Amino acid sequence: MPELPEVESVRRQLTPQLTGRRIADVWWDAHPHARLSDLDLAVGRRIERIVRRGKFLLCTLDPTDDGDTLELVLHLGMTGSFSIRPTEPTPTGLATTDHVRVRFDLDDGRTLRFADPRRFGRASVIPAGDYVDRIPTLATLGPEPLSSAFDPAAFAAALAATSAPVKAKLLDQRLVAGVGNIYADEALWRARIHPASRRVGRVRAGRLHQAIVEVLTAAVEREGTTFRDYQMVNGESGRYAAFLDAYGQGDRPCRRCGEPMRRTVIAQRGTTYCPRCQR
DNA sequence: CCTGGTGCCTGGGTGC
């Protein structure tokens, strides 16, 4: 379940490996449900830089001979991961046994492999910045939580504007970008807000804003959380799992008050919270 | 527009 800290960790590992490299060849999975499109357009292009927006990785490609600027958009979904290894001398397509969905053969004898067992990830080449038509979620993405664009007053106003459970709003990506199930539970625990709460006033919104920033900052420092599937480009695990206070702690006492943590379902997502100190 | 519900996908776990 790669969320902002995990995707940021992947970006930091990919950037020195891929920046300046030219994509010599691309192989990809023709599965009918694969969320892969126009990857052939990346052939011959050089990767100029990689930025992250929410849970998306955006790779800017150098202009084509026709002067078009394209962008490679990557999303890890639930189970996506990247690895870099020497290009196989005899290309045989994809190694489907380990769920490789895309192979980007680079100009330096190495291959970037995108594996994704559950096929929830995506990889698309689009005209740079053309999100409204191609990737609506990216077009309506909320502010980056670890930037000055994440404004407490605007966040409070957005929380007050609608009546869905606060956890659903955190998962929505339009109020704030990059928060998924793990860090939603963590931030709500830290802010002492019940995940099903439909009314979050200014004071609690301020606490939640601060909790989101703190939790994501701490998780980025630990290179994210490895709970099940996520791993980094180098195959290592994120180290934040040992610091989780809420997510996956359904059988433990609350680390703040000792009350047994409770597990429920909110917004169709498994949700763990403390019934005593999250009101 | 807002909200909640379903489906997509597959490995791993559970219960019989």
Next chain:
DNA sequence: TGCACCCAGGCACCAG
């Protein structure tokens, strides 16, 4: 041991 079933969840899509 085998097998049916269910669950994990980011996002697209749909209905009310």
